[in-house]
Amino acid sequence: MKLLTENSGKTIAEKILSEHSSNKSVSPGEFIEADIDLVMVHEQIGGRIHKEYEKLELDKVWDPDKIFFILDHWVPAPSIEAAKMHQDCRKFAKKYKFKHDIGMDKGICHQVLPELGFARPGMLIVGSDSHTTTYGAFNCFSTGIGATDVSVVFATGKLWFMVPETQKFSLKGQLREKVMSKDLILQIIRDLSIGGAEYKSMEFHGDGVKSLSIDSRMTVSNMVVEAGAKSGIFIPDNKIVEWLKGRSISNYKLTMPDDNAVYIEEFNYDLSQIVPVVAKPPSPDNVVPVSELPEIKIDQAFLGSCTNGRLEDLRQAAQILKNKKIHPDVRLIVIPASQENYLKAIREG
């Protein structure tokens, strides 16, 4: 490990946390209080905290414009309890005048939030879901929080953090055909093991980043939490700028690490060497190449979720299945991650 000196540069996580804290130059291990730019809440926590929040006897939230409220985990409500929770969420959102009460028709939180332009470079975002790390693909510091933390943000707009150490991942080359970024991140999780990034920020660098689409980067940032990471942030590049321009988003600050930033560990990955892999039960780090698996009868296949329901995933599946039929003993379930992805996929046929 390199020694930290006063002149040491900062990683992306350290820079974003510095800019959101009263201490303008934070270091790993330090406890800080930071201003939150946006909090994402879905019904599993929203339905639970409304009673707790009422107990605080506050007649408002800190900023109704900075709350992204969505119903996406039980859609449509599969039980009476879930329907009641949805109802409580709607009343809660209305009472406190949440500006961005998204409802249940747009799709999965981690896909819809960036699509609607709420994830912009340099932001500090928290969410009531462990995969909130997804917005690292957009150069945000974003991480998951629990119910009490959500109440605290609603009341004060601030949260305490321990500034994480950063691991640097340098990517080079390009993924081969039919190899996807899910294979890359599973390989990384296998190499690190489940606790290998505990309380750390993962930072993705190198020419290899440029070859990854925004969809691919989102899958990587989404999964970093499976290695225990607090966030997984990509170096911003032209692809991000173009993506934001395409959605008429202009107010953001691209955050680059300093050249002399201090990393606790550094790893190198050649994307051209990554092969298709599978994580076997019971753990996401129990990863083996597909080629090493014995023949296993498949009862059901699922394509979707916040990790793999994007257009790129649907395209790849369509390419493989083209002119073929699903075996009669197999159920294939496809759920696009958002309405936007679904409509685009329909248009592409």
Added chain:
Amino acid sequence: MKEIKGRVFLFGDNINTDDIIPHRYLILRDNGEIAKHVLENVRPDFVQNVRKGDIIVAGKNFGSGSSREEAVNVLKVLGIETVIAESFARIYFRNLINLGVPALKINDVKKKFSEGDILKISLKNEEIVNETKKVKIQMCKIPKFLVEILEAGGILNKIK
């Protein structure tokens, strides 16, 4: 802040939230009822033997798994007021502090503590005294605003 005094219950590495409270009991909703099953798969006699003030001492990555706050609340129901571990899972660490339970990070716990040792902990003096082994253990500095959260008995009391 008041001193904490209690006996050590020693655990190994990677005790996850499902070990602390198996998921199937969460449906009971009442924390008192749920708490009857704390750590039952890891140590079936735990709930029977634990007393108010007792201290959990664990190895690495304590509390990994789910973000459910019940996994902290049930420990509070049993009277556990402190958790010491070599490292904590991130969200569990937040949940402990936010709900007013000191989470102390100490290295090499097996060398410093044995099952049943009596500890006296003073957060104010940042010191743990192992009365059984007659040694003092320095703890890392706890920042002022975290002490304020713990003193208030949790972060929601602090912002009220």
